[in-house]
Amino acid sequence: MLFRSVSQSRYRTQPNPSMFKGHHATVDCPECHRIMVPRVITYYGQPTKSICPFCGTTFAQFPGGFQKLLSRFQSPRLTTAILNKLFIITLGFSLLWLVSNQISMSGQLSLIAFFGVALFGAALLAEILFQGIEYLAVKFSHDSKHYWLLIVMLSLTVMYLRDDMSGYIGVFFLILVLRGLIVGALQLLSPSC
Numbered sequence: 001m002l003f004r005s006v007s008q009s010r011y012r013t014q015p016n017p018s019m020f021k022g023h024h025a026t027v028d029c030p031e032c033h034r035i036m037v038p039r040v041i042t043y044y045g046q047p048t049k050s051i052c053p054f055c056g057t058t059f060a061q062f063p064g065g066f067q068k069l070l071s072r073f074q075s076p077r078l079t080t081a082i083l084n085k086l087f088i089i090t091l092g093f094s095l096l097w098l099v100s101n102q103i104s105m106s107g108q109l110s111l112i113a114f115f116g117v118a119l120f121g122a123a124l125l126a127e128i129l130f131q132g133i134e135y136l137a138v139k140f141s142h143d144s145k146h147y148w149l150l151i152v153m154l155s156l157t158v159m160y161l162r163d164d165m166s167g168y169i170g171v172f173f174l175i176l177v178l179r180g181l182i183v184g185a186l187q188l189l190s191p192s193c
């Protein structure tokens with residue numbers, strides 16, 4: 001960058017004021033209000049801050065290695081507490097279903113167990129999808145709202161194009177709503193997770 005501007009200036013007699021136009025290379029110093037290019041201060045090759053070359057006021061602070069390390073630990077990860085609970089509940093209903101089928105004592109118990117498996121199994125899958133999307137959004141530092149908006153838009157497009165698919169998509173969103181209710185209830189019961 002510096003090399004190029006030096007070699008260019010050899011062929012130019014007048015300074016070109018539009019050189020940085022639209023590139024935001026210059027800023028207005030918040031302290032002395034002169035138009036300047038912030039100078040980056042480095043410490044062992046790592047940028048620590050940028051200052052105004054006229055008055056020395058700090059213009060921007062750059063996060064150091066330690067701060068970057070901290071923010072990496074603070075970024076949300078897959079919270080397994082809810083997943084574990086949903087898995088255990090689903091497993092419990094599956095066992096109940098198996099047992100009630102084996103001994104065939106009452107059809108009603110088997111039916112309840114079957115619905116338990118279906119409900120909590122669906123919620124478990126929805127929770128995995130939900131957390132997967134949140135995880136991806138954090139990983140690529142996007143807003144997860146955009147991902148959900150994309151999913152809704154895609155679903156609406158598919159519903160518009162394929163009438164026979166709209167039932168499945170309706171069930172999909174119903175499961176997502178159910179997942180929200182179940183996870184909310186689990187979090188109310190145990191505020192630790």
Ligand SMILES: [Zn+2]
Pocket residue numbers: 029030031032033034052053054055056057
């Ligand atoms: Zn200044």
